[in-house]
Amino acid sequence: MSEKKRSKYIIIPCSGIGKALGTITRRATYIVTEELLPNDTDSICLPLLTIEDEETVQKIRQTPCITVDGCVAQCAKKNVEHHQGKLKGEIKILDVIKENPKLKPGNVLDIGPDGEKLARKTAEKIVKIIGDKS
Amino acid sequence: MKIKPKIGLISCSGEGLPEGMISRVATRRILEERDDVVTICLPLFLAGGQEERDFAKDNPCITVDGCGKMCAAKGVQMYGKVHPKSSIVISDIAEKHEHLKPKSKSRIESQDEKLVEETMKRITEEIGRVEEEEE
Numbered sequence: 245m246s247e248k249k250r251s252k253y254i255i256i257p258c259s260g261i262g263k264a265l266g267t268i269t270r271r272a273t274y275i276v277t278e279e280l281l282p283n284d285t286d287s288i289c290l291p292l293l294t295i296e297d298e299e300t301v302q303k304i305r306q307t308p309c310i311t312v313d314g315c316v317a318q319c320a321k322k323n324v325e326h327h328q329g330k331l332k333g334e335i336k337i338l339d340v341i342k343e344n345p346k347l348k349p350g351n352v353l354d355i356g357p358d359g360e361k362l363a364r365k366t367a368e369k370i371v372k373i374i375g376d377k378s
Numbered sequence: 379m380k381i382k383p384k385i386g387l388i389s390c391s392g393e394g395l396p397e398g399m400i401s402r403v404a405t406r407r408i409l410e411e412r413d414d415v416v417t418i419c420l421p422l423f424l425a426g427g428q429e430e431r432d433f434a435k436d437n438p439c440i441t442v443d444g445c446g447k448m449c450a451a452k453g454v455q456m457y458g459k460v461h462p463k464s465s466i467v468i469s470d471i472a473e474k475h476e477h478l479k480p481k482s483k484s485r486i487e488s489q490d491e492k493l494v495e496e497t498m499k500r501i502t503e504e505i506g507r508v509e510e511e512e513e
Binding site for chain 1: 389392394398402405410417420423444449456
């Protein structure tokens, strides 16, 4: 029996620089792309979408994307939608915080142990989305 | 009395390269040290409204980019319709000091601290220069 080849997912965090939640999106993305599913996932620089880099726009149109946003502005999701990217899932860190009210993240430069836990929980959600879609 | 606008410090924070992490950390540390600078999340230029797009018109900007694609500098030009007052590129700084080239995009390693410091020094110099120009 041949093994079904899963398509590679692109995980796109907002990486917002104003709040710790932006750092959590980034950390969660690296947990998935470097530790949990390094062969099935990749990331891109979100700013390349903001400046309409043609190669990056084509990439998100051809590859399933999961966005991870730190605030209500949802920059990652909106940048992907604006370019008609293949959006297969979206995560809002504010939802992860609501589900884990006892976890209090640190700051932008150091999210602290609770921030790391929130990043792990976010990473698990990303992995679940990929599992459910495959 | 004319209120002096704060300097806009915009980092690419690129996720795909180690230099993006350096731009992010150096920018954030400067923001925490000084009260004459402000920032905006770069992707907000597209995702936000007119207020976000006007950020670069309202604040003389210094961009801090990780690589030669210069997303922050281009973002200011595309959405703000102005040129940044100064553009800093981490890969250029690292090139001048080969031993400073960062390896990890997900964390600042102890050996990356020197590059972060060099970048902060450069940002501080440029803030001084732009403030002088604006006076």
